[in-house]
Amino acid sequence: MLNRLLVLPVALMSLAHAASAASWSNIGPGGGGWIPCMAVSPHDSRVVYAGCDVGGFFKSTDAGMNWRICNTGLHDLYVEVIAPHPRDPQVIYIGTEGGVHKSTDGGETWQWQREGFPPLQRHSYSAPIGALAIDPQQPDTLYAGIGRPRWKKGGAGTVYKTTDGGAHWSVANPNGGGMDREVIVSDLVVHPRESRRVFAATNRGLYRSDDGGATWRLLNKGLPHNHTRRVGLCSKQPDVMYLTLRTEPGTPPWQGGVYRSDDGGETWSPRLEGLARNVGKPGAPAPMTSNVDRLVVHPTDPDIAYVGDTAWVSAFIYRTTDGGQHWQRVTFHPSPRAKQSNMDYGWITMWGPTVMGLAMDSRAPDTLYFSTSGHIFRTADRGERWTQRYTRPAEKPAGAPESPTGWWSGTGLEVTCAHEVFVHPRDAKRLYLCYADIGLMQTFDGGRTFAHTVTGMKNSGNVFTLTFDPDDPRIVFAGTGWWEHNAGDVCRSDDGGMTWRVVGKPDTGLPDGQTRHLLVDRSSPMSARRVFVSVKEHGVFCSEDGGASWHARNAGLPKSNVRGLAQHPREPAVLFALLDNNAGLFRSDDSGQNWRRLGDFAWADPQALAVCPSDPQRLYVAARERFIKNLKHPGGVFASRDGGATWTRVLEDRFIASLAVDPRDADTIYAGGADHPYHDEALGRGLMRSRDGGRTLQSLNAPELACTKIAAITVDPHQPARLYICTSGNGVFVRDE
Numbered sequence: 044m045l046n047r048l049l050v051l052p053v054a055l056m057s058l059a060h061a062a063s064a065a066s067w068s069n070i071g072p073g074g075g076g077w078i079p080c081m082a083v084s085p086h087d088s089r090v091v092y093a094g095c096d097v098g099g100f101f102k103s104t105d106a107g108m109n110w111r112i113c114n115t116g117l118h119d120l121y122v123e124v125i126a127p128h129p130r131d132p133q134v135i136y137i138g139t140e141g142g143v144h145k146s147t148d149g150g151e152t153w154q155w156q157r158e159g160f161p162p163l164q165r166h167s168y169s170a171p172i173g174a175l176a177i178d179p180q181q182p183d184t185l186y187a188g189i190g191r192p193r194w195k196k197g198g199a200g201t202v203y204k205t206t207d208g209g210a211h212w213s214v215a216n217p218n219g220g221g222m223d224r225e226v227i228v229s230d231l232v233v234h235p236r237e238s239r240r241v242f243a244a245t246n247r248g249l250y251r252s253d254d255g256g257a258t259w260r261l262l263n264k265g266l267p268h269n270h271t272r273r274v275g276l277c278s279k280q281p282d283v284m285y286l287t288l289r290t291e292p293g294t295p296p297w298q299g300g301v302y303r304s305d306d307g308g309e310t311w312s313p314r315l316e317g318l319a320r321n322v323g324k325p326g327a328p329a330p331m332t333s334n335v336d337r338l339v340v341h342p343t344d345p346d347i348a349y350v351g352d353t354a355w356v357s358a359f360i361y362r363t364t365d366g367g368q369h370w371q372r373v374t375f376h377p378s379p380r381a382k383q384s385n386m387d388y389g390w391i392t393m394w395g396p397t398v399m400g401l402a403m404d405s406r407a408p409d410t411l412y413f414s415t416s417g418h419i420f421r422t423a424d425r426g427e428r429w430t431q432r433y434t435r436p437a438e439k440p441a442g443a444p445e446s447p448t449g450w451w452s453g454t455g456l457e458v459t460c461a462h463e464v465f466v467h468p469r470d471a472k473r474l475y476l477c478y479a480d481i482g483l484m485q486t487f488d489g490g491r492t493f494a495h496t497v498t499g500m501k502n503s504g505n506v507f508t509l510t511f512d513p514d515d516p517r518i519v520f521a522g523t524g525w526w527e528h529n530a531g532d533v534c535r536s537d538d539g540g541m542t543w544r545v546v547g548k549p550d551t552g553l554p555d556g557q558t559r560h561l562l563v564d565r566s567s568p569m570s571a572r573r574v575f576v577s578v579k580e581h582g583v584f585c586s587e588d589g590g591a592s593w594h595a596r597n598a599g600l601p602k603s604n605v606r607g608l609a610q611h612p613r614e615p616a617v618l619f620a621l622l623d624n625n626a627g628l629f630r631s632d633d634s635g636q637n638w639r640r641l642g643d644f645a646w647a648d649p650q651a652l653a654v655c656p657s658d659p660q661r662l663y664v665a666a667r668e669r670f671i672k673n674l675k676h677p678g679g680v681f682a683s684r685d686g687g688a689t690w691t692r693v694l695e696d697r698f699i700a701s702l703a704v705d706p707r708d709a710d711t712i713y714a715g716g717a718d719h720p721y722h723d724e725a726l727g728r729g730l731m732r733s734r735d736g737g738r739t740l741q742s743l744n745a746p747e748l749a750c751t752k753i754a755a756i757t758v759d760p761h762q763p764a765r766l767y768i769c770t771s772g773n774g775v776f777v778r779d780e
Contacts, residue, residue, distance in 0.1 A: 067747040069112065070490030071774040072451045074391055074433035075481040076458030078414035079193065081400040082125040086132035088406050092150065093414060094122025096193075097720070097772035098458035099749065100137060102150045107412065107421050107432030110455035112749035112773055116153030117144055118724045120750065120772050123192070126175040129182050136185060136209065138172025141723040143187055145209045159212030160203065163723045170723075171197045176231035180238045183208040186215065186256055188228025188243055192272075195246065198227035202243065202256050215256030222259045223247040230273045235281050242284075242308060244271040249286055251308055265311035267298045274308075275340040275348070282307045283345035285314070285338055285367065292332035293325045299334050301350055303367045314367025318350075319357030330355040330397065337401035341408050349373075349426070351398025351413055358395035360413060362426050373426030389431040390451045390495050391417045391481070393503075417481070419456065432456075443487040444541055446494035453493075461769035464757040465509045467539075468516050471761035475519075475540060476775055477506040479526060485540060490777060499543035500534050507531075507558065509540070512572065513565040520546075520574055520590060522558030529579050531557040535590045546590035547576060553593040554581045560608035564634065566615035575618065575635060577605035583620060585635055596635035601626050607652025611659050619687070621652040621664060625676070628652070628664070628687050641687035647676035651702040655709035660686045661736075663712055667698040667719075680714050682737050693737025698727060703756035705763050710736045713743075715753025717771060727752045730768060749773050 077096040084090035093101040099114040100122055114120060119141030128134035135146045136156075143156040161169040173190035184206050191197035200222045204215035216222055226245040234240035243250040243259065248269035250259040263269055266288065274286045283305055290299030297320040302311040323331030333354045341347035346366040352359050361370040376396050377384040386396070400414035410423045412432070420429040437452040439445065460479040467473035472489040482497040483506040497503035502523040512518035519540045524531025532555070533547025547553035557579040567573035572589040575596070582597040583605060600620065607621030618631040620638065627645035629638040648669040655661035661684055668678035680694040680702065694714060701715035716728030729744040729751030743766075744751060750770035759765035764780040 065778055065780045067745055067768075067776045067778050068490075069453075069455070069457050069747075069749070069773060069776055070486070071453045071457040071459065071476070072390060072434055072484055072493040072495070073453035073456050074389065074417045074419070074458065075478065075774075076460070076772070077399065077416045078419060078458060079123060079399045080125050081402040081412050081414050081419070082127055083402050083404040083406075083410075083412065084127055084132060085129055085405050086127075088404050088410065090132075090149075091402075091412060092125050092127070092135070093400070093419060093456070094125050094137060095458045095772070096121050097460060097752075099772065100125075100150060100153075101456055101458075103432075107419060108454065112455070112457070113150045113152075114749045114773075115151065115746055116146075116155070118142075118155050118726065120726070120752075121720075123172055124175045126177050126185070129177060129179050131182075134208075136175055136177070138175045138187060140168050140171040140191060141725065142170050143172055143175070143209060143212075156205075156209040156212065158210065159205075165722055167722055168197060170203070173197070173228045174231040174243070176233045176241065178233045178238050179235050181206075184238070184255075185209060186231050186233065186241055187212070188231050188245075190227030190229065190245075192227055192229035192246075195227065198225045198246065200224040200226040202228065202231070202241075204256050216252075216259060220252075220256075220258040222250055226250075229271075232274050232276060234276075235278045242274050242276075244274040244286060246270050246289075249274060249308065262304075262308040262311075264309065265313075266302060272336050273338040275338045277340050277345035278342040280345045283340075283366075284308050285340055285348050286311070287335050287338050287350060289334055289336070290322075290332060292329040292334070293323045293327050295322045297322045297333065301335060301338070301348075301367055301370070314363070314370070316368065317363075317370030317372070318361060319352065319354070319359065321354065321356045323356075328355075333357040335361070337398050337413070339401055339403040339411065341403070342405050343408075347408070349401065349403070349411060351401045353397050353399070355395060355397060358397040358415075360398060360401075360411075360426060373422075374420075374429060385427065386420065386429045387431050389418060389434045390448050390493075391433075392448070396420065437492040440487040440492055443494070444538070446496065446541070447498060448495040450492045450494050452491060457774035458772065459774040460771045461754060461775050462505070462507050463509070463755040463769055464767035464775055465511075466757065466759050466761065466767075468511050468513075468760070471759065474767070475509050477508060477521075478774075479505050482506045482523075483509075483521065483540070490775075494541075496541050497543070498541070499536075499545070501545050501548075502531050505531075505557075508561050510561040510563050510574075512563055512569075514569055518572075518589075520561050520563065520576075522561050522576060524557030524559075524579070529556045531555065531579070533558050533561070533574075533576055533590060533593075547584075547586070547593055551590075551592050553584055554578055556581050560605060562608060562610050562618070564610070564615055573634065575608065577608050577620075579604055583608065583635055596631075597638075598636060599631075599638035600629055606649045607664070609652055609654045612654065612656045613659060619652060619654060619662070621646075621649050623647070623649055628662075630687065642683075642689060644681075644690045646681070647671055648678070650700045653702040653704045653712070655704045656706040658709040660684060661704075661709040662687050663702050663704065663737075664690075665699040665702045665714060667700065667717075668696075680712070680737055691737075693733070694731070694740060696728060700727070701753050701755045701769075703758050703766075705758055706760060707763055708734075710734060712737060713756045713758070713766065714740075715756050715768070717752040717754065720771075729753060730756070730766075743778070748776055748778075
């Protein structure tokens with residue numbers, strides 16, 4: 044049962060001003076996450092900005108050679124669009140799914156510009172920003188278009204406007220003003236000479252306003268349909284315009300590409316020669332159909348423009364120098380079948396350079412940058428040669444084995460979601476970093492250089508967890524899977540994780556599913572090593588031959604997903620399994636052969652289980668709040684001092700995602716807050732520590748910990764004062780006291 048609810052004083056609940064002087068360092072190989080937008084400062088060619096879908100805002104002051112995370116003050120880390128001020132280099136605006144943010148110190152810190160927008164929502168986005176535009180003649184006037192273009196959601200047919208630099212906003216087009224109410228705004232451009240003339244690219248067509256956004260009319264003469272994506276014009280000759288059209292994936296005929304207007308958008312003609320026109324089969328993923336999206340136009344020469352394709356099958360940048368009459372592909376990435384290459388590619392070789400963001404340096408238009416779902420590239424010669432700007436090659440660390448992908452050092456562009464960090468049981472400097480999308484990275488020097496070590500894995504995109512053989516740490520097991528659907532397996536390595544083979548799969552008795560938790564029974568003999576794994580939607584499975592064959596160990600467990608699996612630190616036959624959907628915590632006293640429920644308290648949406656190594660009667664559970672049939676099930680941190688019979692909620696919170704316990708002290712616990720990524724303010728409370736079993740808490744957040752969405756916490760077993768934090772957006776951080 045829930046023994047009591049401990050209500051913390053306001054000062055403790057706020058967790059303010061309690062962090063110690065210790066600082067955080069961000070480590071990783073660089074890149075690896077979705078980067079939907081880029082911009083170059085119009086005041087300094089060395090200053091470049093990148094916006095990420097879960098990692099926030101990045102800034103470089105040396106043309107992309109090095110990056111810093113600049114998230115202080117952001118309330119949402121999905122950056123859709125970046126708009127630097129045309130006159131003041133210190134002012135930048137960004138549009139996020141949570142609204143508009145403004146910086147007055149060059150992107151170092153941010154203020155949320157919410158006045159005039161709808162009230163904040165807890166379970167939805169009130170004003171997701173799909174596009175931003177600054178009036179170049181009156182730069183205190185900005186327009187913000189509503190929508191979520193990537194997801195094709197959130198359309199409201201609404202454009203907001205400010206005339207005082209974002210302090211106050213209002214709807215520019217009440218009742219639509221001629222704009223379709225389902226419009227998703229994906230791009231906005233203000234005419235460089237006529238301040239009241241604004242263009243809006245939307246999923247329902249290209250609109251033009253001649254009265255500062257109050258009323259709009261469609262400009263579709265010559266277009267085959269109305270699903271426009273981007274619009275651009277030549278600043279010197281603004282009547283010359285280009286736009287990109289989105290073709291419906293898997294639906295012939297192909298109707299995408301680029302269109303040009305020479306009369307300010309009144310009429311359009313196709314400019315398609317040289318562009319790929321692949322149409323995927325019906326039902327195929329959208330990236331199997333060619334779709335040019337991103338667009339930049341030379342500021343003084345209207346015949347020069349660049350576009351980028353988002354498709355896997357045609358992941359290219361194209362350039363025209365004759366007004367779109369002909370397009371020339373200017374990116375050739377290395378691949379086994381490539382006849383030529385003009386790209387330095389870095390360590391991310393498992394996917395192509397689909398173009399997510401594209402930016403031109405207005406001061407030096409031969410210089411461009413583009414971003415992908417992992418890379419950033421730069422050219423200084425109009426696309427003849429591209430160099431990557433997300434990682435740098437490094438020398439192999441002393442004592443490390445050769446890596447087929449080489450060794451790499453990050454540039455600060457850490458945009459990944461990390462699942463967990465594991466420290467080698469005999470080498471404190473050897474770390475295993477488990478990631479979403481990019482799999483497994485290893486470092487032999489404490490985080491200075493990294494190798495991508497997924498050779499032999501089938502589902503190498505997500506490595507959820509690892510475990511080592513207690514007697515021979517060269518033997519490592521890994522749990523893998525997919526985000527999009529429930530598939531996965533168990534892999535085994537006999538060389539310390541450098542190469543792998545799949546051992547847990549359907550033909551060895553393990554059902555196909557995400558493998559989230561792994562244990563190796565330290566009491567079992569090497570010749571019959573016992574390994575436990577949880578499989579999403581299938582429960583607990585066991586191998587008694589080092590992974591060669593698997594059998595279900597679910598007797599007594601209800602059908603529910605396992606959210607935590609732990610072994611008693613002193614009695615190896617005792618296991619704990621934490622189940623979701625109000626199933627509760629279960630214990631086995633015979634190595635998983637039979638299970639029984641502990642107590643009568645349960646959690647609707649538990650996230651993590653921790654058993655204290657120094658006192659196994661002390662258990663902790665992290666949970667997030669969940670509503671089921673309008674009934675709220677609480678979230679927070681829950682503690683038991685009697686082996687799980689009774690529980691106390693020691694921290695009330697909507698979403699605690701992770702837990703860890705100091706191996707020396709059962710009273711020292713760490714809790715990581717996150718938040719649901721579907722509402723206006725979605726950051727979470729970050730990292731908290733208690734030294735008295737949860738009765739009081741202090742924040743360990745600091746400006747250097749740029750992401751407070753904490754997915755996992757690792758206490759270094761060699762140096763327990765050292766913490767490794769996995770974030771959902773900025774990779775891995777390390778902290779030493």
